Amino acid sequence: MSVFVAILSRLAKAALTLLAIAVLNFCLLHAAPGDPAVVLAGEAGAADEQMIAQLRERFGLDQPFYIQLAKYVGGVAQLDLGYSFRQNAPVIDLIAERLPATLLLTLTAFVISLVLGIALGVAAAARVGKPQDSLLTTLALLFYATPLYWAALMAVLVFSVWLGWLPGFGYETVGADYTGLARVIDILKHLILPALTLGLFFMAVYMRMTRASMLEVSTADFVKTAKAKGLSGRVIRRRHILRNAILPVVTLAGLQAGQLVGGAVLTETVFAWPGIGRLMFESLAARDYNTILGVFLVSAAMVILFNIVTDIVYRLVDPRIGARA
Amino acid sequence: MWKRFRSNIGAVIGVVLLVLVIAIAIFAPLIFANSPWQMVQRPFLAPFTMDGLPLGTDTLGRDVAAQLAYGARVSLLVGLVSTLVALLIGVPLGALAGFYGGYVDEGAMRFTEFFQTIPNFALAIVLVAIFEPTLASITLAIAIVSWPPVARLVRAEVMSVRKREFVDAATLAGLSKPRILVRQVLPNTVSPIIVMASLMVATAILLESSLSFLGLGDPNAMSWGYMIGAARTVIRSSWWLSFFPGVAIIITVLALNLIGEGLNDALNPHLSRKGKA
Numbered sequence: 381m382s383v384f385v386a387i388l389s390r391l392a393k394a395a396l397t398l399l400a401i402a403v404l405n406f407c408l409l410h411a412a413p414g415d416p417a418v419v420l421a422g423e424a425g426a427a428d429e430q431m432i433a434q435l436r437e438r439f440g441l442d443q444p445f446y447i448q449l450a451k452y453v454g455g456v457a458q459l460d461l462g463y464s465f466r467q468n469a470p471v472i473d474l475i476a477e478r479l480p481a482t483l484l485l486t487l488t489a490f491v492i493s494l495v496l497g498i499a500l501g502v503a504a505a506a507r508v509g510k511p512q513d514s515l516l517t518t519l520a521l522l523f524y525a526t527p528l529y530w531a532a533l534m535a536v537l538v539f540s541v542w543l544g545w546l547p548g549f550g551y552e553t554v555g556a557d558y559t560g561l562a563r564v565i566d567i568l569k570h571l572i573l574p575a576l577t578l579g580l581f582f583m584a585v586y587m588r589m590t591r592a593s594m595l596e597v598s599t600a601d602f603v604k605t606a607k608a609k610g611l612s613g614r615v616i617r618r619r620h621i622l623r624n625a626i627l628p629v630v631t632l633a634g635l636q637a638g639q640l641v642g643g644a645v646l647t648e649t650v651f652a653w654p655g656i657g658r659l660m661f662e663s664l665a666a667r668d669y670n671t672i673l674g675v676f677l678v679s680a681a682m683v684i685l686f687n688i689v690t691d692i693v694y695r696l697v698d699p700r701i702g703a704r705a
Numbered sequence: 706m707w708k709r710f711r712s713n714i715g716a717v718i719g720v721v722l723l724v725l726v727i728a729i730a731i732f733a734p735l736i737f738a739n740s741p742w743q744m745v746q747r748p749f750l751a752p753f754t755m756d757g758l759p760l761g762t763d764t765l766g767r768d769v770a771a772q773l774a775y776g777a778r779v780s781l782l783v784g785l786v787s788t789l790v791a792l793l794i795g796v797p798l799g800a801l802a803g804f805y806g807g808y809v810d811e812g813a814m815r816f817t818e819f820f821q822t823i824p825n826f827a828l829a830i831v832l833v834a835i836f837e838p839t840l841a842s843i844t845l846a847i848a849i850v851s852w853p854p855v856a857r858l859v860r861a862e863v864m865s866v867r868k869r870e871f872v873d874a875a876t877l878a879g880l881s882k883p884r885i886l887v888r889q890v891l892p893n894t895v896s897p898i899i900v901m902a903s904l905m906v907a908t909a910i911l912l913e914s915s916l917s918f919l920g921l922g923d924p925n926a927m928s929w930g931y932m933i934g935a936a937r938t939v940i941r942s943s944w945w946l947s948f949f950p951g952v953a954i955i956i957t958v959l960a961l962n963l964i965g966e967g968l969n970d971a972l973n974p975h976l977s978r979k980g981k982a
Contacts, residue, residue: 411835525911667834675827687822
């Protein structure tokens with residue numbers, strides 16, 4: 381199977397998954413306690429009698445279940461994720477406005493966690509059994525057990541409130557009206573703490589994985605051959621062990637992408653980062669179900685996209701996969 | 706096996722910490738006379754400043770130490786029950802898929818894959834938000850997002866066990882297929898399931914605390930995530946209100962992870978550690 385066909389089949393699968401999530405969303409809206417029309421309007425008083433009657437007509441809530449479902453799924457296919465009565469705007473607009481911030485945050489965190497995780501994992505594996513290894517492994521265990529939102533709060537407290545090194549709130553300095561490079565630097569400064577805290581947990585995951593994978597590969601026969609050839613430990617680690625050890629880490633990173641998107645809800649909430657995670661948090665308090673389900677669908681789409689990208693990267697890194705498939 | 710487990714220092718530390726947390730959770734009403742909801746002093750009392758209130762009071766003047774103790778109950782209960790429910794979904798599904806293969810396997814695995822694709826924390830948020838936050842809905846939501854790895858693990862184990870000779874022997878002895886699965890195959894998959902379950906309890910505790918932090922906790926149950934969420938706005942002036950519950954979570958989750966690793970090394974000494982990342 382060529383790479384092209386493989387990617388096409390992945391896309392078809394992705395479309396099917398999104399369709400299934402749209403159906404799930406629809407079922408959830410109907411499973412919510414109470415009248416779906418009231419649910420749609422938001423519980424917190426946005427609905428009066430007239431509005432509910434309008435909603436019932438607009439969404440055809442008096443029609444049979446399968447027609448309602450077809451209408452809903454058809455709408456989603458045309459990027460109609462419903463209307464947020466709390467914010468008085470189509471959900472898709474709300475999401476589109478905030479998606480770039482979330483992409484910036486999650487991609488930065490993804491890269492940081494992967495690069496640092498692999499680097500530290502390699503360092504730990506090279507010094508296995510020594511104090512440095514124990515220190516790194518213990519730190520990884522600790523990060524692994526730390527709630528993301530708590531780490532975020534403590535980062536704000538220490539680096540923003542106490543030390544005053546970095547901003548701990550928002551996406552850019554409000555009212556500063558920076559332009560050009562100054563604005564980019566300003567945004568980067570705001571990005572550091574959220575991206576680091578979001579990446580911390582995943583860094584621990586990738587570090588443990590890299591370390592284990594490095595140790596496992598280092599017992600392989602080709603490593604003995606390389607040693608016998610007289611190559612230095614450093615060269616063997618870089619060229620022979622790491623290249624093979626990194627593959628399961630990349631696979632895992634793709635699988636973990638979903639967690640990253642979920643973690644963004646917590647990080648964005650703590651740092652007031654104007655992304656879709658923050659949007660979801662604000663919609664929770666307002667019981668704005670259309671927006672909550674819209675963000676859910678889009679975050680699932682992001683995960684699928686992440687997975688497809690990792691899949692392609694994987695095929696490029698490891699030629700054996702294309703040949704096998 | 707116990708020898709191996711005991712010789713693992715990390716695992717022993719884990720057990721000691723966990724026993725401590727469990728003891729505090731069980732004896733909370735005996736240790737603390739104050740209900741965690743009762744206002745006992747002026748608000749924002751700093752820790753270590755008044756006898757009887759070792760960790761001070763929260764934004765409403767409630768005993769923080771008592772809140773921590775009662776919070777342990779919610780964390781442990783939700784962690785344990787949601788893991789059991791996830792096992793109840795994942796084990797049968799994985800066992801059927803691995804044992805019968807073919808269309809059963811295909812269908813079960815597509816279903817599992819679908820749930821693995823969905824960002825699990827986002828799904829948990831959606832479920833709890835729609836069904837109203839109660840201990841039951843939170844527990845169920847966590848179980849629903851946690852079972853897929855169990856199904857995959859059990860499927861893989863069952864597939865490898867069913868090819869062994871003793872299964873052929875059981876077939877020749879005339880045992881029915883379901884009976885072979887339940888009595889002969891499944892008991893041989895128990896140890897990796899135990900390891901995974903102990904790590905799942907840890908993850909479930911983190912998930913529960915994250916949901917409570919976002920305001921999706923049971924309003925009638927004191928939980929660590931709720932405490933941190935409630936103290937978030939006063940972090941500049943009263944940082945300890947957010948700090949201590951976080952430490953409680955870290956200790957509990959760390960203890961469970963250490964136990965899980967110890968069990969893994971003790972039960973599956975031949976396995977590498979890579980499956981656990």
